Structures are given as structure tokens and as C-alpha cells.
Amino acid sequence: MNTRDRILDVTTELFRRHGYNGTGLKQIVAGANAPFGSVYHFFPGGKEELGEAVIRRAGQMYLEVIEAIWDAAADPRGGVRDIFHGAAAAMVETDYIDPSPIGTVALEMASTSEPLRQATADVFESWIGYSAARLEAAGADPKRSRELAIAVVALLQGAFVLGRALRSPEPVEAAGRAAVSVVAAALTR
Amino acid sequence: MNTRDRILDVTTELFRRHGYNGTGLKQIVAGANAPFGSVYHFFPGGKEELGEAVIRRAGQMYLEVIEAIWDAAADPRGGVRDIFHGAAAAMVETDYIDPSPIGTVALEMASTSEPLRQATADVFESWIGYSAARLEAAGADPKRSRELAIAVVALLQGAFVLGRALRSPEPVEAAGRAAVSVVAAALTR
DNA sequence: GTCTATACTTTGATAGAC
DNA sequence: GTCTATCAAAGTATAGAC
Secondary structure, three states, X not given: OOHHHHHHHHHHHHHHHHOOOOOOHHHHHHHOOOOHHHXXXXXXXXXXXXXXXXXXXXXXXXXXXXXXXXXXXXOHHHHHHHHHHHHHHHHHHOOOOOOOOHHHHHHHHOOOOHXXXXXXXXXXXXXXXXXXXXXXXXXXXXXXXXXXXXXHHHHHHHHHHHHHHHOOOHHHHHHHHHHHHHHHHHHOO | OOHHHHHHHHHHHHHHHHOOOOOOXXXXXXXXXXXXXXXXXXXXXXXXXXXXXXXXXXXHHHHHHHHHHHHHOOOHHHHHHHHHXXXXXXXXXXXXXXXXXXXXXXXXXXXXXHHHHHHHHHHHHXXXXXXXXXXXXXXXXXXXXXXXXXXXXXXXXXXXXXXXXXXXXXXXXXXXXXXXXXXXXXXXX
16 A cells, blocks of 8 residues: 555544544654655645545545445435444444544534634535435435434434443444434424 | 632633643643642642543533523423523534533543543433433333433534534534434324 | 654643742 | 742654665
8 A cells, every 4th residue: 555545544543543633643654654754745734734634535435335325225214224333333343433533623623723624514514415415315305304414414423422432332323213213204204 | 719710611611622632731721820830739640630620520510501401491392402502502602612522522532541531421421311310200211211312412412513513503403403303202102 | 755863842740949 | 839940752844865
């Protein structure tokens, strides 16, 4: 794998464990077996530019995972259920590392770095927009599909916070059942 | 106000904006107009002990706010609705500072500091336990009241993440309507 | 593009005078 | 209890050889 991708991979992993401020550039180059100068070669804007790239790449990867799950699911309820089940399983397997680095960076940096805040906002909007479109296609009221999608994404992000704090998959499972119930209610109306 | 409380207040405020790792001890003593040594006088365990005190105090304060809202509300739906309305208003008023420092610290530190992780877990459990008891008293199935309470807390925390990233009260309002709908469904069954 | 060395700043923490 | 001075380590960033 090339140096740039190794740097991105290691930084993503470190952000998931320690967030943006908790991750040092020295840790990153050590983990990526890269010379220190390479970070500034590939990301001239330094840590902030690297962080933004990590957020946007992780957001895109997750969007593709969500798309694949929706495509494989029989109906919207099944799609939502599978997304939360997958996330719960991932948390247990990884010893409760945050499934995605995005929520942590959003909370840490929204008041500090406008480029990073904007990157997290763009990612969340992409998830919300995609989910709203799928819910609408499944029969949800167009006027309520965005609100519904926001609730599902909020349940997922909030469940990550609780699951990580409690070191348990229970919050993700509970949030998943709530998400299915909210979606089901909107579709049978 | 005494020095110890000033330190706690300033640290809470800084955690809400920049999280645990983004807040320096020097910033704290500058903001609190306190000598540097006072931090170690009142919190011999250093930053970690101070952080734990901030988390537990904020968690207790929020629990009391939630209790007051429940007591004032006509029914559970109203209580849940008021909690989210209040949070949305607070975010707008404070230019989208995180309403509480707890979620950020939980995500940042869960894999790094066991005392801080435990403190965030204890706070979330106290919110979940109290909310579950109120829902149960209102007629929710005892077997489902905990799951319901977890979903409401997850919606709230997730909405903070999204609201902060998007700089909008929309996610908190949307999550609030979803929370009311989930609670209402569980009570009319 | 790779790698090393280094500059400069900020961090958390400690010692000791008052 | 208050306050100052200072430390060692870690933080980001840069320069320049190869």
C-alpha cells in the first residue's frame, strides 16, 4: 500500500480511539511507518488537511456500506435493522472502538476549525440525504422523510456515544429497535 | 464564588467547546483567574481528577433539569418534548456549543482513561435509570422501559452531534419528534 | 518522494516562596 | 491557600540532504 493511504488508514484508526486532539502527528507517522515529512508532502495543510481527508473518506466509505445494506435488505425496516446490527457487532469485535471517527471529531472541533466542522456536516448531510431518498422511495411522506432520516442518523450516533461509554452493545441494539419502530410508523401511515 | 467552583465552571465551559484533549490546564487557570497551583491543590489527581469531577457534576445538574421538566410536564410526551425543545433553544442561544460536555468526553476518552469512561457511563446510566422509572410510572411495559429510555438518551446525544456539526437546531427538533413518537407508541400499547 | 534533524510552542506537572 | 518559576515531554511545523 502507498504511503498516502497508510497515513490515512492509521489516522482513521487513531481518530476512532482517541479523537482528533488526542492523536499526535508523531503517533501517526510511527504507525504508518512513514517519514515525518511525508505527512506534509501529501497534506500540505498539515494536521487539519489530513483530518479533513480522513473525515471525508470515512464518510464516503460509510455511505457505501449503508447503500449496500439497503440494497440487500428486503424492506426499509430490514435495512435499518441490519445497519444497527452490523454496528453493534463491529463494536463488540473491536472492543468498543468508535465505529466511525466522524462524531468524535464533530464534537471536538465544531467550535475550533471551520474546515473540519464543514467536513463533518457534509458527511452527515450525505447520509441524511441518501437515507431520506430511500425512505421516500419506500413510501414515506416526502415532507417527513428528511426528519425521519435525521432521527435514524441521530439514533446511530447517539448509540455510539452510549455504547462506547457503557462498553456494551445494548445501546446500539436498543436504538436500532427504536429506529425500526419510527420508520415503520412512518411507512404504514 | 470560591476558587474550586470557578475552576469547575470554566473547565465545564471549555470542555463543551473543545472537549477534554482540546482544553489546556493553562487555559483553565487563566479563565478561572486562579493560580496554577490551585488546580493541584483542589484536584491532586491533576487534569484527570478535574475532568472526572466536571463530568459527574454536569451529569448531576442535567439529571436535576430533566427531573424538573418531567415534574412540570402534563404527561410523558410533554416531558420528552420539552427536554428536546429546551436543548434546541440552548444550542441556538449559545451559538451551537455542546449543551453538555459529557458526550464529547465519552467519545474522546473511553479508550484512554478508565476513570473518565466510568464517570461518563455512570452519568448516562443515571439518566437512563431515571427516565426508565418515569416511563414505567406512566404505564410503559417494565420490560421495555429501559430500552425506551436508552433510545431517548441516544436521540438526544446524537442530536447534539448533528446539531453541532450542521450548526442548526433542526436535528434536535427532529430527534425530539422521533422521541415523542417512540414514547407515545410504547404508552398506548 | 523519502528521510532526518531540528525549531518553536504548548502541554501537564512539580517545587518552593509567601 | 495563593502564586511564581521552572521542568521534561509532547505537540505541530519546517528546512534541507539524499
